[in-house]
Amino acid sequence: MSHLNTRMPNGNDTTQRADSKPAFSSDLFEQFLSPANLQQAWKQVRANKGAAGVDGMTIEAFPAWVKSGEWDEVKDLLLSGRYYPQPVRRVEIDKPDGGKRLLGIPTVIDRVIQQAIAQVLTPIFDPTFSPNSFGFRPGRNGHQAVEQVQQIIKQKRRIAVDVDLSKFFDRVNHDLLMSLLSRRVHDKRLKQLIARYLRAGFIDNQLFQETREGVPQGGPLSPLLANIMLDPLDKELEKRGHLFARYADDFIILVKSQRAGERVLKSITRFIEDRLSLVISTDKSQVVSVNESKFLGFTFKNGRIKWHPKALLKFKQRIRQLTNRNWGVSMRYQLFKTSQYIAGWINYFGIANCYQECYELDHWIRRRIRMAYWRQWRKPRTKVRNLIRLGVRVQAAVACGITSKGPWRSSKTPGINQALSDEYLKKAGLVSLRDGWIKLHY
Secondary structure, three states: OOOOOOOOOOOOOOOOOOOOOOOOOOOHHHHHOOHHHHHHHHHHHHHHOOOOOOOOOOOOOHHHHHHOOHHHHHHHHHHHOOOOOOOEEEEEEEOOOOOEEEEEEOOHHHHHHHHHHHHHHHHHHHHHOOOOEOOOOOOOOHHHHHHHHHHHHOOOOOEEEEEEEOOHHHHOOHHHHHHHHHOOOOOHHHHHHHHHHHOOOEEEOOEEEOOOOOOOOOOOOHHHHHHHHHHHHHHHHHHOOOEEEEEOOEEEEEEOOHHHHHHHHHHHHHHHHHHOOOOEOOOOOEEEEHHHOOEOOEEEEOOEEEEOHHHHHHHHHHHHHHOOOOOOOOHHHHHHHHHHHHHHHHHHHOOOOOHHHHHHHHHHHHHHHHHHHHHHHOOHHHHHHHHHHOOOOHHHHHHHHOOOOOHHHHOOOHHHHHHOOHHHHHHOOOOOHHHHHHHHHO
């Protein structure tokens, strides 16, 4: 680690890498601490970026810390079994459906160690995972999970069993997880280190709290541990002959009738609670038509993948925030952040059959942007001057500039649409949902 190459890696690959060669559980600790594995782990942590942990060390500061010789001390502690991870820093983020999701941010040191562990364990566990599991696995993603559900629906399975695991990451049973881990990992030193990460606790409002259950979301090792924990569920569903798809703690089972769905929900709830010591949210778990289902932000209408209404609502709420009058930033920056969000959103949600919706949303977004420009120009004199500068005739510019209409109504007037045309906004950097959708499909 003291010889870490601190150059930025090429590309923007942020997926968890896994060696295709099988690992042996007898010498995993040595593999975990090998220079090549640690180097790879550091590159991945650096690519993923992220905030500082409780020690305040940033990604940028880590290379200097390594060169100072501090890593050698950490390595000695790891080898002697005396290394104890630092608590994670607890943060809250908003969930799409309301409420808060709790994240635990490890220190950069612990992120590198966790990533190095994950790289050693992934080749051992991943080949044994179910083909119906798509979350946080090499070569697999959410799009594949959604498309699998679509294919299952075509087999005349029109009833969806939506099962919601209540606060899954916060309720993982440590003893059960370690038991599942021990089936394939026999290196006691590595198991001891993983157990310490599970019990590391967290800092919330400057107060330390211990963790007796749960796997903190935010660490590189947590996704793999989550898949290990839920693999018995996948195996049970397969044993019973169910057709399903799972992405992390989000999974959906497709059946042929309402009665069958209710029976499956009841039996699977019992299995999850009794065998995995997890909790099912009775309010959010339901048996519904696939037209009313929700999976990874999508629903399914007449066999087609569509946006779920909640996903669309969240998108429009975010666009409203990014084009808000009270933001107090330049239009250049506003356009940049708005386009950044649009590009990321359509890159994920663009797999849906939604060309017409994209076209209509583009029209609405452009109107929001024109309104934002109009608000920023503020004074009538400034408005008139800018309209003339952008090619609007004096008479029309004056009429627009002195209007008593509000910003939203004004954004639809011919003069503003001429000045801030679709082509002008495109040249200014505004990304189009329609263009993004076409690029994905054609």
